[in-house]
Amino acid sequence: MNDVADKQRLDRDFTELYRAHLRDVYSYAYYRIGNHHDAEDLTEQTFLQAYRHFDRAQRESKGRPLRPWLIRIAHNLAANYYRDRSRRPVTQLDDAAVISAPHGTEEMVEGREEVKEVLRGVSELPDDRREALIMRFALDMDNREIARALGRSEGATKVLIHRAIRQLEQGLEEESAGDEAGVEQ
């Protein structure tokens, strides 16, 4: 850090990172924590921490995107949040996220119950599977990015996501089989 031009470039780059990924970090925090108040805290802490280590992260990234690094910070802070408060992660449905989803009203009403069922299933997944799904579907991250954020190999990440989806499928099948049995009785 001995060159003013470097500092200016770093500041510009951080500004870009912040603008590009504020929504990603907030979405991740919200789905990980389950309420807006704590999601705001987590987002704030993530960016402040990122700020402190941005120079080094940028040097070590060798030009790779920094979103996985940013999400990894949020991931670690969320883990601390649960450890400190002895809370279990939750995934909340009844808020802006589902309501604001870009779908038609009719489709929304039809899908709402199914979405609730899926979210119930997600809340019962092991932490690593749930996190991988949040990164994939809320942040649209690919396997490589998710692998970097979780500190796993790409192959292991692919398997993790596949198993998470398979577990949800099975849960939905069991639920619908239970519903049908209930109707027959």
Place this chain on the structure above:
Amino acid sequence: MSDAERVERLLKMAFAPVEPPEALSDRLERGLTEMADAAADELSEWELSAMSDPRNWVRPAAAVVVGSMAAGGLVLVRARQQQKKRQGSGLRALERSLRDVADDLEKRLRG
């Protein structure tokens, strides 16, 4: 549609991206500014009392790094403020404000 595709479609609906509240950006920018102030204070104290003693250089050197990084927070703050004022000129306004802040930063570092 296969069961897996159906689950993926439902997951996309369930995990729609969530827009952060406006107040969060303001709060975050305040935090960055406070960090800049704290680092600047530490740097000033060091300049007055410890310049002659090399054993004291490590911590304030870290403050220089944090301070210069945190000053970038001001880039965010000012860029946003100026962007709000000049909504019509969009990116040009942002670039201009970044140049202004970069000049300020350069002056501070040289002064």
